Amino acid sequence: MKSRYDTRVLPGNDVEAVSLAGRLLREGELVAIPTETVYGLAANALNPVAVARIFQVKGRPQDNPLIVHISELSMWRPLVRTLPETALRLAAAFWPGPLTIILPRDPGVPDVTTAKLDTVAVRMPYHPAARAVIRAAGVPLAAPSANLSGLPSPTTAAHCLNDLAGRIPLILDGGECSVGIESTVVTLAGEHPLLLRPGVLTTAMLSEALGEPVAVAAAVEQPLAAGEKPFSPGMKYRHYAPKARVILLEGSLASFLQELDKASIDTVGLVFAGEETQTAHPCIPYGAAHDAESQARGLFAALRLLDERGAKLAYARCPDRNDETLGVYNRMLRAAAFEVRQI
Ligand code: TXA
Ligand code: MG
Numbered sequence: 001m002k003s004r005y006d007t008r009v010l011p012g013n014d015v016e017a018v019s020l021a022g023r024l025l026r027e028g029e030l031v032a033i034p035t036e037t038v039y040g041l042a043a044n045a046l047n048p049v050a051v052a053r054i055f056q057v058k059g060r061p062q063d064n065p066l067i068v069h070i071s072e073l074s075m076w077r078p079l080v081r082t083l084p085e086t087a088l089r090l091a092a093a094f095w096p097g098p099l100t101i102i103l104p105r106d107p108g109v110p111d112v113t114t115a116k117l118d119t120v121a122v123r124m125p126y127h128p129a130a131r132a133v134i135r136a137a138g139v140p141l142a143a144p145s146a147n148l149s150g151l152p153s154p155t156t157a158a159h160c161l162n163d164l165a166g167r168i169p170l171i172l173d174g175g176e177c178s179v180g181i182e183s184t185v186v187t188l189a190g191e192h193p194l195l196l197r198p199g200v201l202t203t204a205m206l207s208e209a210l211g212e213p214v215a216v217a218a219a220v221e222q223p224l225a226a227g228e229k230p231f232s233p234g235m236k237y238r239h240y241a242p243k244a245r246v247i248l249l250e251g252s253l254a255s256f257l258q259e260l261d262k263a264s265i266d267t268v269g270l271v272f273a274g275e276e277t278q279t280a281h282p283c284i285p286y287g288a289a290h291d292a293e294s295q296a297r298g299l300f301a302a303l304r305l306l307d308e309r310g311a312k313l314a315y316a317r318c319p320d321r322n323d324e325t326l327g328v329y330n331r332m333l334r335a336a337a338f339e340v341r342q343i
């Protein structure tokens with residue numbers, strides 16, 4: 001493996017590009033691939049040397065485990081000890097799609113992939129290029145989001161190139177991610193199912209498929225107390241964060257505009273589509289009001305734009321707070337490092 005690459009960006013729907021990706025992955029190299037949620041930085045999940053490179057390239061803390069991606073159900077086998085009925089129900093309802101399921105792991109999964117936990121996170125993505133690459137590689141792929149650690153997850157090939165140019169041999173371009181925030185993570189390794197990370201699938205949808213209620217881990221909406229051990233190691237990091245300080249203003253549009261007008265003129269508004277015409281401040285829209293799907297699709301690109309423009313401070317409009325918007329609300333909370341003001 002080289003330390004410096006001439007990174008190529010090739011179309012994800014090109015058969016030769018996909019087979020090149022498969023070959024590189026089998027050889028232990030890393031490839032950035034599109035998924036419907038965000039782009040992933042993939043390596044052979046069963047090759048500890050390749051997986052260790054993911055941590056090195058991203059600058060990711062070693063104790064933050066990775067999600068393993070499969071293209072068919074039969075690929076569970078080297079990963080988990082047993083497949084409970086509950087997992088089959090979730091798989092039937094939501095796979096392929098933006099759901100990650102955590103189960104007790106097979107001892108054969110390398111420690112580096114699961115950060116030495118006794119569980120493993122598995123997901124079958126929907127994006128055709130992701131599935132084609134997994135098939136071409138012929139092995140399950142460990143893939144965290146393809147950003148440098150601490151930056152917002154990439155939702156375009158250009159975001160990946162921005163973060164990873166020179167560090168990996170290949171990025172497959174599958175267009176803009178249709179979901180835009182990372183998968184919903186649910187653990188079935190405990191006594192009851194527990195939502196560790198919200199995404200676009202709601203707890204109501206998961207509960208219905210499982211036939212039992214799904215609780216939400218406290219860390220989804222609250223910062224961890226000092227020294228508290230999270231269920232999901234990823235929750236302790238200031239994820240999804242732009243360099244700018246983001247403050248989430250929870251209240252009406254009218255009071256938001258008033259607050260923004262009181263702030264220094266270079267304070268950026270992270271607003272809903274159309275609202276930028278109502279203020280003299282620079283604004284970046286991140287989706288339509290009361291439309292969680294469009295907000296999820298636009299959020300990470302908006303956070304990256306904030307940094308590209310060199311913004312120091314941003315006031316953000318607050319997504320609604322309900323089961324359907326929990327994913328985008330959680331990402332915004334983290335981007336704001338939990339700095340929320342009621343206005
Ligand atoms: O949509 C997604 O899930 C994307 C795409 C590429 O599939 N991937 C992604 O990976 O978001 P990453 O590494 O950025 O986030 C994985 C999250 C982290 O919060 C991690 O702590 C958690 O899943 N996780 C992974 N394995 C776990 C385990 N065994 N137990 C608890 N949490 C786990
Ligand atoms: Mg990530």
